[in-house]
Amino acid sequence: MPQASIGIGPRAGRIAIFTHSAVPDSKGGAAPSCCKGDRCMDERPRLGVLGGMGPLATADFMRKVVEATPASCDQDHIPMMVHSVPQIPDRSAAFLSGSDAPWPYLRAGLSCLEALNVRAIAIPCNTAHLWYERLSRTSDVPLLHIGEAAAQAVLAQEGRIRKVGLLATSATLKGEIYQARLQARGVEVVLPDSAVQQELVMPGIQAVKSGNLALGAELLQEACARLRKTRIDGLLLGCTELPVVMPTTGLEIPVFDTTDLLARSCVAWWMQQTTGCSFARG
Protein backbone atom coordinates (compact mmCIF):
# COMPACT_ATOMS: atom_id res chain seq x y z
CA MET A 1 0.00 0.00 0.00
CA PRO A 2 1.67 3.25 -1.04
CA GLN A 3 2.04 5.92 1.62
CA ALA A 4 1.12 9.34 0.35
CA SER A 5 2.28 12.59 1.89
CA ILE A 6 0.84 15.85 0.74
CA GLY A 7 2.45 19.28 0.90
CA ILE A 8 0.59 22.40 -0.12
CA GLY A 9 2.27 25.52 -1.45
CA PRO A 10 0.48 28.87 -1.67
CA ARG A 11 1.91 29.79 -5.08
CA ALA A 12 -1.13 29.44 -7.34
CA GLY A 13 -2.50 26.91 -4.87
CA ARG A 14 -0.17 24.22 -6.16
CA ILE A 15 -0.13 20.89 -4.46
CA ALA A 16 2.92 18.68 -4.43
CA ILE A 17 2.62 15.00 -3.68
CA PHE A 18 5.14 12.30 -3.25
CA THR A 19 4.26 8.67 -3.14
CA HIS A 20 6.40 6.21 -1.31
CA SER A 21 5.77 2.63 -2.23
CA ALA A 22 7.46 0.81 0.63
CA VAL A 23 7.29 -2.87 -0.22
CA PRO A 24 9.92 -4.41 2.07
CA ASP A 25 9.24 -7.97 0.91
CA SER A 26 10.12 -7.34 -2.75
CA LYS A 27 13.56 -5.77 -2.60
CA GLY A 28 14.86 -7.27 -5.84
CA GLY A 29 17.91 -5.72 -7.45
CA ALA A 30 19.59 -4.20 -4.42
CA ALA A 31 22.98 -2.50 -4.66
CA PRO A 32 26.04 -4.73 -4.99
CA SER A 33 26.85 -6.09 -1.54
CA CYS A 34 30.46 -4.92 -1.83
CA CYS A 35 29.33 -1.31 -1.61
CA LYS A 36 29.88 0.46 1.65
CA GLY A 37 27.87 3.42 0.56
CA ASP A 38 28.66 3.46 -3.15
CA ARG A 39 32.38 3.94 -3.32
CA CYS A 40 33.00 0.86 -5.44
CA MET A 41 30.89 2.14 -8.34
CA ASP A 42 33.50 4.52 -9.65
CA GLU A 43 37.11 4.93 -8.71
CA ARG A 44 37.48 8.59 -9.53
CA PRO A 45 38.40 10.69 -6.47
CA ARG A 46 35.48 12.53 -4.95
CA LEU A 47 35.52 16.09 -3.75
CA GLY A 48 33.90 16.77 -0.40
CA VAL A 49 32.14 20.07 0.16
CA LEU A 50 31.60 21.30 3.70
CA GLY A 51 28.85 23.76 2.83
CA GLY A 52 25.68 25.40 4.08
CA MET A 53 27.53 28.58 5.05
CA GLY A 54 25.34 29.91 3.54
CA PRO A 55 23.40 27.42 1.46
CA LEU A 56 23.10 29.78 -1.54
CA ALA A 57 26.88 30.16 -1.58
CA THR A 58 27.18 26.35 -1.65
CA ALA A 59 24.92 26.10 -4.73
CA ASP A 60 26.89 28.96 -6.34
CA PHE A 61 30.15 27.15 -5.60
CA MET A 62 28.87 23.89 -7.13
CA ARG A 63 27.79 25.71 -10.27
CA LYS A 64 31.21 27.31 -10.54
CA VAL A 65 32.97 23.96 -10.16
CA VAL A 66 30.83 22.55 -12.98
CA GLU A 67 31.42 25.57 -15.20
CA ALA A 68 35.20 25.42 -14.67
CA THR A 69 35.45 21.71 -15.46
CA PRO A 70 36.47 20.65 -18.99
CA ALA A 71 33.65 18.23 -19.85
CA SER A 72 31.72 17.01 -22.85
CA CYS A 73 29.06 15.04 -20.96
CA ASP A 74 27.75 14.45 -17.42
CA GLN A 75 30.25 11.67 -16.78
CA ASP A 76 33.27 13.98 -17.26
CA HIS A 77 32.28 16.09 -14.26
CA ILE A 78 33.74 15.99 -10.76
CA PRO A 79 31.93 13.69 -8.33
CA MET A 80 31.03 15.66 -5.23
CA MET A 81 29.63 14.75 -1.84
CA VAL A 82 28.07 17.86 -0.37
CA HIS A 83 27.28 18.41 3.29
CA SER A 84 25.04 21.47 3.24
CA VAL A 85 23.82 21.71 6.83
CA PRO A 86 23.28 25.40 7.58
CA GLN A 87 22.50 24.85 11.26
CA ILE A 88 26.17 25.55 12.10
CA PRO A 89 26.10 28.55 14.47
CA ASP A 90 26.97 31.88 12.90
CA ARG A 91 30.74 31.95 12.35
CA SER A 92 31.13 35.71 12.31
CA ALA A 93 29.18 36.34 15.53
CA ALA A 94 31.01 33.52 17.31
CA PHE A 95 34.50 34.66 16.35
CA LEU A 96 33.82 38.27 17.29
CA SER A 97 32.46 37.31 20.71
CA GLY A 98 35.21 34.79 21.42
CA SER A 99 32.83 31.82 21.22
CA ASP A 100 33.84 28.46 19.80
CA ALA A 101 30.23 27.41 19.10
CA PRO A 102 30.75 26.54 15.40
CA TRP A 103 33.65 24.18 16.09
CA PRO A 104 31.82 20.93 16.99
CA TYR A 105 29.50 21.41 14.00
CA LEU A 106 32.36 22.06 11.62
CA ARG A 107 34.34 19.13 12.98
CA ALA A 108 31.28 16.84 12.80
CA GLY A 109 30.56 17.86 9.20
CA LEU A 110 34.15 17.10 8.33
CA SER A 111 33.84 13.68 10.00
CA CYS A 112 30.79 12.95 7.90
CA LEU A 113 32.68 13.77 4.68
CA GLU A 114 35.74 11.81 5.82
CA ALA A 115 33.53 8.76 6.34
CA LEU A 116 32.37 9.14 2.73
CA ASN A 117 35.96 8.67 1.63
CA VAL A 118 36.35 11.98 -0.18
CA ARG A 119 39.94 12.78 -1.19
CA ALA A 120 39.92 16.53 -0.65
CA ILE A 121 37.51 18.95 0.97
CA ALA A 122 36.52 22.51 0.06
CA ILE A 123 34.71 24.88 2.41
CA PRO A 124 32.89 27.58 0.41
CA CYS A 125 32.82 30.08 3.28
CA ASN A 126 35.62 32.53 4.02
CA THR A 127 34.71 33.07 7.67
CA ALA A 128 34.72 29.33 8.41
CA HIS A 129 38.40 29.41 7.43
CA LEU A 130 39.06 30.98 10.84
CA TRP A 131 38.82 27.34 11.98
CA TYR A 132 40.85 26.03 9.03
CA GLU A 133 44.09 25.30 10.86
CA ARG A 134 42.34 23.33 13.57
CA LEU A 135 40.17 21.43 11.07
CA SER A 136 43.20 20.66 8.97
CA ARG A 137 45.24 19.49 11.99
CA THR A 138 42.53 17.02 12.93
CA SER A 139 41.94 15.56 9.48
CA ASP A 140 43.85 13.25 7.22
CA VAL A 141 41.98 14.61 4.20
CA PRO A 142 43.56 17.69 2.59
CA LEU A 143 41.46 20.86 2.87
CA LEU A 144 41.70 23.38 0.04
CA HIS A 145 42.14 26.92 1.39
CA ILE A 146 39.91 29.61 -0.11
CA GLY A 147 42.18 32.45 1.05
CA GLU A 148 45.27 30.88 -0.43
CA ALA A 149 43.53 30.26 -3.77
CA ALA A 150 42.32 33.86 -3.86
CA ALA A 151 45.58 35.42 -2.68
CA GLN A 152 47.45 33.52 -5.39
CA ALA A 153 45.06 34.89 -8.00
CA VAL A 154 45.60 38.46 -6.78
CA LEU A 155 49.36 37.99 -6.93
CA ALA A 156 49.21 36.39 -10.40
CA GLN A 157 47.00 39.09 -11.92
CA GLU A 158 48.41 40.67 -15.07
CA GLY A 159 49.19 44.34 -14.47
CA ARG A 160 50.30 43.99 -10.88
CA ILE A 161 47.78 44.73 -8.11
CA ARG A 162 49.25 47.12 -5.53
CA LYS A 163 46.20 48.01 -3.49
CA VAL A 164 43.29 45.61 -3.21
CA GLY A 165 39.98 46.41 -1.55
CA LEU A 166 38.52 43.67 0.65
CA LEU A 167 34.83 43.11 1.27
CA ALA A 168 34.21 40.40 3.84
CA THR A 169 32.50 39.70 7.16
CA SER A 170 33.85 41.57 10.17
CA ALA A 171 35.22 38.28 11.50
CA THR A 172 37.12 37.54 8.28
CA LEU A 173 38.62 41.04 8.46
CA LYS A 174 39.51 40.72 12.15
CA GLY A 175 40.89 37.19 11.67
CA GLU A 176 43.18 38.55 8.94
CA ILE A 177 42.61 35.69 6.53
CA TYR A 178 43.76 37.90 3.65
CA GLN A 179 45.88 40.69 5.09
CA ALA A 180 48.85 38.57 6.15
CA ARG A 181 48.85 36.56 2.91
CA LEU A 182 48.88 39.66 0.73
CA GLN A 183 50.75 42.33 2.70
CA ALA A 184 53.75 40.04 3.19
CA ARG A 185 53.93 39.86 -0.61
CA GLY A 186 53.72 43.57 -1.23
CA VAL A 187 49.99 44.07 -1.79
CA GLU A 188 48.29 46.70 0.37
CA VAL A 189 44.87 45.56 1.63
CA VAL A 190 42.25 48.29 2.07
CA LEU A 191 39.27 47.63 4.32
CA PRO A 192 35.97 49.55 4.39
CA ASP A 193 35.76 52.09 7.19
CA SER A 194 33.86 51.02 10.25
CA ALA A 195 30.58 52.76 9.29
CA VAL A 196 30.52 51.13 5.84
CA GLN A 197 31.29 47.76 7.39
CA GLN A 198 28.51 48.06 10.00
CA GLU A 199 25.86 49.79 7.90
CA LEU A 200 26.39 48.29 4.46
CA VAL A 201 28.61 45.19 4.32
CA MET A 202 27.25 43.15 7.24
CA PRO A 203 23.57 43.99 6.60
CA GLY A 204 24.14 43.24 2.89
CA ILE A 205 25.55 39.78 3.66
CA GLN A 206 22.70 39.13 6.09
CA ALA A 207 20.16 40.16 3.42
CA VAL A 208 21.59 37.55 1.03
CA LYS A 209 21.43 34.89 3.75
CA SER A 210 17.79 35.76 4.44
CA GLY A 211 16.91 35.53 0.73
CA ASN A 212 16.50 39.26 0.09
CA LEU A 213 18.88 39.36 -2.87
CA ALA A 214 17.72 42.75 -4.15
CA LEU A 215 18.46 44.45 -0.82
CA GLY A 216 21.75 42.56 -0.54
CA ALA A 217 22.81 43.74 -3.99
CA GLU A 218 21.91 47.36 -3.20
CA LEU A 219 23.80 47.50 0.10
CA LEU A 220 26.87 45.66 -1.17
CA GLN A 221 27.15 47.66 -4.36
CA GLU A 222 27.04 50.85 -2.31
CA ALA A 223 29.78 49.43 -0.05
CA CYS A 224 31.80 48.66 -3.17
CA ALA A 225 31.35 52.22 -4.48
CA ARG A 226 32.54 53.67 -1.15
CA LEU A 227 35.58 51.40 -1.06
CA ARG A 228 36.51 52.34 -4.63
CA LYS A 229 36.95 55.96 -3.57
CA THR A 230 40.21 54.85 -1.93
CA ARG A 231 41.59 54.19 -5.45
CA ILE A 232 42.03 50.48 -5.12
CA ASP A 233 43.22 48.68 -8.24
CA GLY A 234 41.49 45.37 -7.48
CA LEU A 235 38.51 44.17 -5.42
CA LEU A 236 38.48 40.98 -3.42
CA LEU A 237 35.04 39.53 -2.65
CA GLY A 238 36.13 37.80 0.54
CA CYS A 239 32.75 36.33 1.47
CA THR A 240 30.96 33.69 -0.60
CA GLU A 241 27.61 35.49 -0.32
CA LEU A 242 28.98 38.48 -2.26
CA PRO A 243 29.30 37.05 -5.79
CA VAL A 244 25.72 35.76 -5.50
CA VAL A 245 24.52 39.36 -5.89
CA MET A 246 27.52 41.40 -7.10
CA PRO A 247 28.74 41.61 -10.68
CA THR A 248 32.31 40.45 -11.13
CA THR A 249 32.84 42.11 -14.49
CA GLY A 250 32.35 45.61 -15.86
CA LEU A 251 33.98 47.39 -12.90
CA GLU A 252 37.15 48.59 -14.73
CA ILE A 253 39.27 46.98 -12.02
CA PRO A 254 39.74 43.20 -11.62
CA VAL A 255 37.26 41.59 -9.23
CA PHE A 256 38.37 38.44 -7.40
CA ASP A 257 35.45 36.13 -6.74
CA THR A 258 36.71 33.86 -3.97
CA THR A 259 33.96 31.28 -4.61
CA ASP A 260 35.08 30.98 -8.23
CA LEU A 261 38.75 30.84 -7.25
CA LEU A 262 38.13 28.07 -4.72
CA ALA A 263 36.13 26.22 -7.40
CA ARG A 264 39.01 26.57 -9.87
CA SER A 265 41.51 25.29 -7.33
CA CYS A 266 39.23 22.23 -6.84
CA VAL A 267 39.10 21.62 -10.59
CA ALA A 268 42.89 21.97 -10.81
CA TRP A 269 43.29 19.49 -7.94
CA TRP A 270 40.90 17.02 -9.57
CA MET A 271 42.44 17.27 -13.02
CA GLN A 272 45.83 16.63 -11.48
CA GLN A 273 44.50 13.58 -9.64
CA THR A 274 42.78 12.11 -12.67
CA THR A 275 44.86 13.17 -15.65
CA GLY A 276 48.19 14.19 -14.17
CA CYS A 277 47.87 17.71 -15.48
CA SER A 278 45.77 20.42 -13.95
CA PHE A 279 43.80 23.04 -15.74
CA ALA A 280 40.42 24.66 -15.37
CA ARG A 281 38.17 25.92 -18.11
CA GLY A 282 39.02 29.53 -19.05
Added chain:
Amino acid sequence: MPQASIGIGPRAGRIAIFTHSAVPDSKGGAAPSCCKGDRCMDERPRLGVLGGMGPLATADFMRKVVEATPASCDQDHIPMMVHSVPQIPDRSAAFLSGSDAPWPYLRAGLSCLEALNVRAIAIPCNTAHLWYERLSRTSDVPLLHIGEAAAQAVLAQEGRIRKVGLLATSATLKGEIYQARLQARGVEVVLPDSAVQQELVMPGIQAVKSGNLALGAELLQEACARLRKTRIDGLLLGCTELPVVMPTTGLEIPVFDTTDLLARSCVAWWMQQTTGCSFARG
Protein backbone atom coordinates in the same frame (compact mmCIF):
# COMPACT_ATOMS: atom_id res chain seq x y z
CA MET B 1 55.59 18.86 8.20
CA PRO B 2 52.79 20.30 6.06
CA GLN B 3 52.13 18.58 2.76
CA ALA B 4 51.65 21.01 -0.10
CA SER B 5 49.90 20.19 -3.35
CA ILE B 6 49.94 22.65 -6.17
CA GLY B 7 47.45 22.97 -9.01
CA ILE B 8 48.02 25.37 -11.87
CA GLY B 9 45.22 26.93 -13.92
CA PRO B 10 45.84 28.62 -17.28
CA ARG B 11 43.48 31.54 -16.64
CA ALA B 12 45.85 34.47 -16.27
CA GLY B 13 48.47 31.99 -15.09
CA ARG B 14 46.80 31.71 -11.71
CA ILE B 15 48.15 29.23 -9.25
CA ALA B 16 45.97 27.63 -6.60
CA ILE B 17 47.56 26.03 -3.60
CA PHE B 18 46.19 24.09 -0.74
CA THR B 19 48.18 23.24 2.29
CA HIS B 20 47.37 20.25 4.36
CA SER B 21 48.90 20.31 7.78
CA ALA B 22 48.58 16.69 8.84
CA VAL B 23 49.71 16.56 12.45
CA PRO B 24 48.32 13.23 13.66
CA ASP B 25 49.77 13.59 17.15
CA SER B 26 47.93 16.78 18.03
CA LYS B 27 44.30 15.97 17.30
CA GLY B 28 42.82 18.08 20.08
CA GLY B 29 39.16 19.02 19.92
CA ALA B 30 37.77 16.16 17.84
CA ALA B 31 34.06 15.80 17.18
CA PRO B 32 31.89 14.52 20.02
CA SER B 33 32.36 10.75 20.21
CA CYS B 34 28.59 10.21 20.09
CA CYS B 35 28.53 11.35 16.47
CA LYS B 36 28.19 8.70 13.84
CA GLY B 37 28.87 11.13 11.07
CA ASP B 38 27.25 14.25 12.47
CA ARG B 39 23.64 13.34 12.91
CA CYS B 40 23.55 14.19 16.60
CA MET B 41 24.43 17.85 16.01
CA ASP B 42 21.00 18.89 14.91
CA GLU B 43 17.74 17.01 15.02
CA ARG B 44 16.06 18.65 12.06
CA PRO B 45 15.24 16.19 9.28
CA ARG B 46 17.69 16.24 6.42
CA LEU B 47 16.81 16.13 2.76
CA GLY B 48 18.84 13.77 0.59
CA VAL B 49 19.55 14.74 -2.99
CA LEU B 50 20.47 12.04 -5.49
CA GLY B 51 22.04 14.37 -8.03
CA GLY B 52 24.72 14.68 -10.67
CA MET B 53 22.21 14.09 -13.49
CA GLY B 54 23.50 16.50 -14.65
CA PRO B 55 25.59 18.34 -12.10
CA LEU B 56 24.47 21.80 -13.24
CA ALA B 57 20.85 20.76 -12.73
CA THR B 58 21.75 19.68 -9.18
CA ALA B 59 23.23 23.11 -8.37
CA ASP B 60 20.17 24.75 -9.94
CA PHE B 61 17.88 22.55 -7.83
CA MET B 62 19.75 23.43 -4.62
CA ARG B 63 19.48 27.13 -5.40
CA LYS B 64 15.75 26.75 -5.99
CA VAL B 65 15.26 24.92 -2.68
CA VAL B 66 17.06 27.76 -0.89
CA GLU B 67 15.07 30.43 -2.72
CA ALA B 68 11.74 28.72 -1.92
CA THR B 69 12.51 28.33 1.79
CA PRO B 70 11.11 30.91 4.23
CA ALA B 71 14.28 31.91 6.10
CA SER B 72 15.76 34.90 7.85
CA CYS B 73 19.27 33.47 8.37
CA ASP B 74 21.44 30.51 7.37
CA GLN B 75 20.17 28.38 10.22
CA ASP B 76 16.55 28.50 8.97
CA HIS B 77 17.46 26.67 5.76
CA ILE B 78 16.93 23.01 4.94
CA PRO B 79 19.85 20.73 5.76
CA MET B 80 20.77 18.74 2.66
CA MET B 81 23.09 15.85 1.98
CA VAL B 82 23.89 15.88 -1.71
CA HIS B 83 25.26 12.95 -3.67
CA SER B 84 26.36 14.56 -6.93
CA VAL B 85 28.20 11.76 -8.71
CA PRO B 86 27.70 12.27 -12.45
CA GLN B 87 29.43 9.01 -13.43
CA ILE B 88 26.01 7.29 -13.52
CA PRO B 89 25.67 5.97 -17.11
CA ASP B 90 23.46 8.06 -19.40
CA ARG B 91 19.84 7.38 -18.43
CA SER B 92 18.29 8.35 -21.73
CA ALA B 93 20.61 6.20 -23.88
CA ALA B 94 20.20 3.23 -21.54
CA PHE B 95 16.40 3.33 -21.45
CA LEU B 96 16.11 3.70 -25.22
CA SER B 97 18.43 0.73 -25.85
CA GLY B 98 16.84 -1.48 -23.20
CA SER B 99 19.93 -1.36 -20.96
CA ASP B 100 19.72 -1.31 -17.18
CA ALA B 101 23.22 0.16 -16.78
CA PRO B 102 22.19 3.12 -14.57
CA TRP B 103 20.39 0.94 -12.02
CA PRO B 104 23.32 -0.20 -9.80
CA TYR B 105 24.67 3.37 -9.70
CA LEU B 106 21.28 4.82 -8.80
CA ARG B 107 20.68 2.15 -6.17
CA ALA B 108 24.17 2.63 -4.72
CA GLY B 109 23.72 6.41 -4.55
CA LEU B 110 20.45 5.87 -2.74
CA SER B 111 22.17 3.50 -0.29
CA CYS B 112 24.75 6.17 0.44
CA LEU B 113 22.04 8.71 1.25
CA GLU B 114 20.08 6.18 3.31
CA ALA B 115 23.19 5.56 5.39
CA LEU B 116 23.35 9.31 6.09
CA ASN B 117 19.92 9.04 7.70
CA VAL B 118 18.12 11.48 5.41
CA ARG B 119 14.34 11.50 5.85
CA ALA B 120 13.29 12.05 2.24
CA ILE B 121 15.13 12.02 -1.07
CA ALA B 122 14.72 14.13 -4.19
CA ILE B 123 16.18 13.22 -7.59
CA PRO B 124 16.56 16.36 -9.73
CA CYS B 125 16.48 14.46 -13.04
CA ASN B 126 13.29 13.59 -14.91
CA THR B 127 14.77 10.71 -16.90
CA ALA B 128 16.10 9.00 -13.77
CA HIS B 129 12.46 8.76 -12.66
CA LEU B 130 12.11 5.88 -15.14
CA TRP B 131 13.73 3.92 -12.29
CA TYR B 132 11.62 5.61 -9.60
CA GLU B 133 9.26 2.72 -8.86
CA ARG B 134 12.11 0.28 -8.42
CA LEU B 135 14.15 2.69 -6.29
CA SER B 136 11.12 3.44 -4.17
CA ARG B 137 10.28 -0.26 -3.71
CA THR B 138 13.78 -0.96 -2.42
CA SER B 139 14.01 1.96 -0.01
CA ASP B 140 12.46 2.77 3.34
CA VAL B 141 13.09 6.48 2.73
CA PRO B 142 10.30 8.30 0.86
CA LEU B 143 11.31 9.58 -2.60
CA LEU B 144 9.67 12.76 -3.82
CA HIS B 145 8.46 12.37 -7.42
CA ILE B 146 9.32 15.19 -9.85
CA GLY B 147 6.60 14.20 -12.33
CA GLU B 148 3.91 14.14 -9.69
CA ALA B 149 4.98 17.55 -8.33
CA ALA B 150 4.92 19.01 -11.84
CA ALA B 151 1.69 17.34 -12.95
CA GLN B 152 -0.04 18.68 -9.84
CA ALA B 153 1.15 22.18 -10.71
CA VAL B 154 -0.20 21.91 -14.27
CA LEU B 155 -3.56 20.73 -12.93
CA ALA B 156 -3.68 23.48 -10.28
CA GLN B 157 -2.83 26.30 -12.68
CA GLU B 158 -5.33 29.17 -12.70
CA GLY B 159 -7.07 29.39 -16.08
CA ARG B 160 -7.19 25.68 -16.77
CA ILE B 161 -4.47 24.16 -18.99
CA ARG B 162 -6.01 22.01 -21.74
CA LYS B 163 -3.00 21.38 -23.96
CA VAL B 164 0.49 21.36 -22.53
CA GLY B 165 3.68 21.11 -24.59
CA LEU B 166 6.36 18.83 -23.19
CA LEU B 167 10.09 19.27 -23.74
CA ALA B 168 12.10 16.38 -22.32
CA THR B 169 14.61 13.70 -23.24
CA SER B 170 13.45 11.06 -25.71
CA ALA B 171 13.53 8.51 -22.88
CA THR B 172 11.29 10.64 -20.64
CA LEU B 173 8.84 10.97 -23.55
CA LYS B 174 8.94 7.25 -24.36
CA GLY B 175 8.67 6.27 -20.69
CA GLU B 176 5.51 8.41 -20.46
CA ILE B 177 6.40 9.98 -17.12
CA TYR B 178 4.01 12.86 -17.85
CA GLN B 179 1.49 11.65 -20.42
CA ALA B 180 -0.35 9.17 -18.20
CA ARG B 181 -0.44 11.55 -15.23
CA LEU B 182 -1.93 14.39 -17.28
CA GLN B 183 -4.06 12.76 -19.97
CA ALA B 184 -6.00 10.73 -17.40
CA ARG B 185 -6.94 14.08 -15.84
CA GLY B 186 -8.05 15.72 -19.06
CA VAL B 187 -4.89 17.55 -20.15
CA GLU B 188 -3.65 16.85 -23.67
CA VAL B 189 0.14 16.46 -23.84
CA VAL B 190 1.78 17.65 -27.07
CA LEU B 191 5.25 16.36 -27.93
CA PRO B 192 7.70 17.87 -30.44
CA ASP B 193 7.73 16.09 -33.77
CA SER B 194 10.49 13.60 -34.33
CA ALA B 195 12.76 15.99 -36.29
CA VAL B 196 12.56 18.70 -33.60
CA GLN B 197 13.26 16.10 -30.90
CA GLN B 198 16.30 14.69 -32.72
CA GLU B 199 17.74 17.91 -34.14
CA LEU B 200 16.96 20.46 -31.44
CA VAL B 201 15.85 19.03 -28.08
CA MET B 202 18.39 16.24 -27.58
CA PRO B 203 21.39 18.21 -28.96
CA GLY B 204 20.26 21.18 -26.81
CA ILE B 205 20.22 19.09 -23.63
CA GLN B 206 23.60 17.60 -24.54
CA ALA B 207 25.02 21.09 -25.11
CA VAL B 208 24.00 22.10 -21.56
CA LYS B 209 25.58 18.95 -20.15
CA SER B 210 28.82 19.70 -21.99
CA GLY B 211 28.89 23.27 -20.68
CA ASN B 212 27.95 25.02 -23.92
CA LEU B 213 25.06 26.98 -22.45
CA ALA B 214 24.78 29.45 -25.34
CA LEU B 215 24.30 26.66 -27.89
CA GLY B 216 21.92 24.86 -25.53
CA ALA B 217 19.80 27.99 -25.15
CA GLU B 218 19.67 28.56 -28.90
CA LEU B 219 18.61 25.01 -29.78
CA LEU B 220 16.09 24.69 -26.98
CA GLN B 221 14.48 28.05 -27.59
CA GLU B 222 14.04 27.10 -31.24
CA ALA B 223 12.45 23.80 -30.15
CA CYS B 224 10.13 25.78 -27.88
CA ALA B 225 9.14 28.11 -30.75
CA ARG B 226 8.33 25.12 -32.98
CA LEU B 227 6.26 23.45 -30.27
CA ARG B 228 4.32 26.64 -29.66
CA LYS B 229 3.01 26.55 -33.21
CA THR B 230 0.71 23.74 -32.06
CA ARG B 231 -1.13 26.33 -29.91
CA ILE B 232 -0.30 24.85 -26.55
CA ASP B 233 -1.55 26.81 -23.54
CA GLY B 234 1.26 25.74 -21.21
CA LEU B 235 4.85 24.49 -21.51
CA LEU B 236 6.33 21.77 -19.31
CA LEU B 237 10.14 21.78 -19.04
CA GLY B 238 10.39 18.04 -18.36
CA CYS B 239 14.18 17.88 -18.10
CA THR B 240 16.19 19.57 -15.37
CA GLU B 241 18.77 20.87 -17.86
CA LEU B 242 16.14 23.03 -19.58
CA PRO B 243 15.51 25.74 -16.96
CA VAL B 244 19.28 26.25 -16.70
CA VAL B 245 19.17 27.96 -20.10
CA MET B 246 15.50 28.69 -20.86
CA PRO B 247 13.50 31.61 -19.50
CA THR B 248 10.46 30.56 -17.49
CA THR B 249 8.71 33.92 -17.70
CA GLY B 250 7.76 36.29 -20.50
CA LEU B 251 6.36 33.58 -22.80
CA GLU B 252 2.64 34.57 -22.55
CA ILE B 253 1.79 30.99 -21.54
CA PRO B 254 2.65 29.43 -18.14
CA VAL B 255 5.98 27.60 -18.09
CA PHE B 256 6.35 24.73 -15.62
CA ASP B 257 9.92 24.41 -14.41
CA THR B 258 10.08 20.86 -13.04
CA THR B 259 13.28 21.61 -11.09
CA ASP B 260 11.54 24.44 -9.28
CA LEU B 261 8.40 22.38 -8.68
CA LEU B 262 10.42 19.51 -7.20
CA ALA B 263 12.25 22.06 -5.02
CA ARG B 264 8.93 23.48 -3.81
CA SER B 265 7.60 20.04 -2.99
CA CYS B 266 10.77 19.47 -0.91
CA VAL B 267 10.24 22.73 0.95
CA ALA B 268 6.58 21.84 1.56
CA TRP B 269 7.64 18.43 2.87
CA TRP B 270 10.25 19.97 5.17
CA MET B 271 7.99 22.69 6.51
CA GLN B 272 5.39 20.05 7.30
CA GLN B 273 7.99 17.96 9.13
CA THR B 274 9.37 20.84 11.16
CA THR B 275 6.45 23.19 11.72
CA GLY B 276 3.39 21.07 11.00
CA CYS B 277 2.29 23.33 8.20
CA SER B 278 3.71 23.34 4.71
CA PHE B 279 4.31 26.30 2.51
CA ALA B 280 7.01 27.48 0.18
CA ARG B 281 8.08 31.04 -0.48
CA GLY B 282 5.97 32.63 -3.22
